[in-house]
Amino acid sequence: MEKINWGIIGLGNIAHKFAQDLALVKGAELVAVASRSKSKSKEFASKYSVNKAYSSYADLASDSNVQAVYIATPHSFHKEHSILCLKHRKAVLCEKPFAINAKEVDEMIKVAKENNVLLMEALWTYFLPHYTYLLDVVKNQYLGSLLKLKADFGFKATNDLESRFLKKEIGGGSLLDIGIYPVFAALSTLGEPESIKANATFYGTGADAECNMVFNYQNASAILKSTFLKETDSLAIFTFQEGVVQMNTRFHQPTSLTISKNNTTVTEYIPYKGYGYYYEILHFNQLLREDKKESEIMSFQFSKTLIKTLDKLRSLIGLEY
Ligand SMILES: NC(=O)c1ccc[n+]([C@@H]2O[C@H](COP(=O)([O-])OP(=O)(O)OC[C@H]3O[C@@H](n4cnc5c(N)ncnc54)[C@H](OP(=O)(O)O)[C@@H]3O)[C@@H](O)[C@H]2O)c1
Known part of the structure; x- marks a missing residue:
């Protein structure tokens, strides 16, 4: 090798x-x-x-x-x-x-x-074992269609105005830092929404402290949240026609899944290596060895859709960088 x-x-x-x-x-x-x-x-x-x-x-x-x-x-x-x-x-x-x-x-x-x-x-997150498992459930409709997603990511950030989290001039704010994960969860499972609603609260620095989002689809919806103001459950709950998959806290990093179907609930602990960055590195090395210029998973198209959705959310809440 x-x-x-x-x-x-x-x-x-x-x-x-x-x-x-x-x-x-x-x-x-x-x-x-x-x-x-x-x-x-x-x-x-x-x-x-x-x-x-x-x-x-x-x-x-x-x-x-x-x-x-x-x-x-x-x-x-x-x-x-x-x-x-x-x-x-x-x-x-x-x-x-x-x-x-x-x-x-x-x-x-x-x-x-x-x-x-x-x-x-x-x-x-796209490359983590528990997320790959979930994507398989969505793609193959093992629990029927996905109808609803509820995902949040929140922690109490520092009050230090010099911190990366709060400094607007270097892209600070909850949406781009951690809101990106709930938004990613919606886009990677439900695709681009037909309409979006959002509201936010702001620090004095102009960076957003909290952002609440609703994505509407023809037959589904996603309720998403990011906040630097408090510790939240940081769960992603995927409700399908025939069952529920809950990504346990914090859903964006390696974690367990609780799956409910036919009145039974099981929690799956999926093994992983290191902090979890291992998997994106493995994928990237493989792309390099195969002389590829783009990932078929984290594709240019997906990155563009993700940033366009974040741009749209920023325009809805009035946050300009
Ligand atoms: N994937 C994840 O789980 C994850 C987790 C945390 C962060 N991130 C992302 O990684 C990036 C860095 O986050 P971090 O938490 O590592 O931030 P950090 O601790 O503040 O480190 C950022 C580094 O960037 C360099 N830098 C260059 N110009 C800078 C400037 N004007 N102000 C501050 N730093 C500057 C500094 O390195 P030198 O002093 O060495 O030049 C600094 O140590 C962010 O975009 C964040 O979204 C991803």
């Missing part, structure tokens, strides 16, 4: 978890990391036994030993940092949300195509 050499740009919270899961994947090695700070980069590199520690993102992008780059900077930098790497012919796995709006996502896809390199949004 051909080994794939990885780099990471932006060494914050998620970069650490990703590095740990990458270490579990056979045939992949983290060979370079880049931070704006030399000391942070060196510390990260020494913690995960990485050969190269850069203090400039551009230096990592031009390292000829790196084949794939994971972009782990705040949302508002995803386009810039992805394009930097794509122009150096690096395959790019970019954190969610793919970018701040649909226009930016279109630009990223255009550059990936021009340079003939692989690009994928790191929406890890």
Whole structure:
């Protein structure tokens, strides 16, 4: 198996978890990391036994030993940092949300195509074992048609106005950060809605603190919520004609499923590796080895629909980036 050499740009919270899961994947090695700070980069590199520690993102992008780059900077930098790497012919796995709006996502896809390199949004939930199980139930109608989805994601965020969560200028707010998961759950199971309703409350910074959404379909509906104001159940409850599948808390990460059918209820514990990022990395490596430029699961079309839906929601609640 051909080994794939990885780099990471932006060494914050998620970069650490990703590095740990990458270490579990056979045939992949983290060979370079880049931070704006030399000391942070060196510390990260020494913690995960990485050969190269850069203090400039551009230096990592031009390292000829790196084949794939994971972009782990705040949302508002995803386009810039992805394009930097794509122009150096690096395959790019970019954190969610793919970018701040649909226009930016279109630009990223255009550059990936021009340079003939692989690009994928790191929406890890799509690749998790419990989610794959659910998608199978939906696709094969094991419980009949899906009629209703209720999904939420909420936690009490910091009050620090300097935090990524609250800073509007770097894409802060609950919708793009965590609301993306309930929205993803609706789009991946029910498709694009016929109509959407939404309302939100805001921090003084202008970032949304909470967003309530209703997606209407011809024969189904989805009630979705994101909030930084309180811990919520963070469940996804899928009601089918003949039963209910509940993704237990927190539904977007590896978890169990409680399935109710014919007056019986069972909880399935589905094994997983690492934090769960393992599965998107495995998929991405496979795409690279097969010389593919796009994922058939997290496709460009799906990423475009996702960001267009988030744009639509933002226009409904009056949130502009
Ligand atoms: N898939 C998931 O489960 C998951 C979970 C959490 C976050 N995320 C996504 O990952 C991205 C990063 O989130 P995070 O929680 O890791 O954020 P974080 O802890 O704030 O780290 C972001 C990193 O980006 C770099 N950066 C570059 N310019 C920056 C700026 N102007 N302000 C702040 N940081 C800047 C910094 O790295 P250097 O200082 O090293 O340059 C910083 O450490 C977000 O887009 C988020 O949506 C995904």
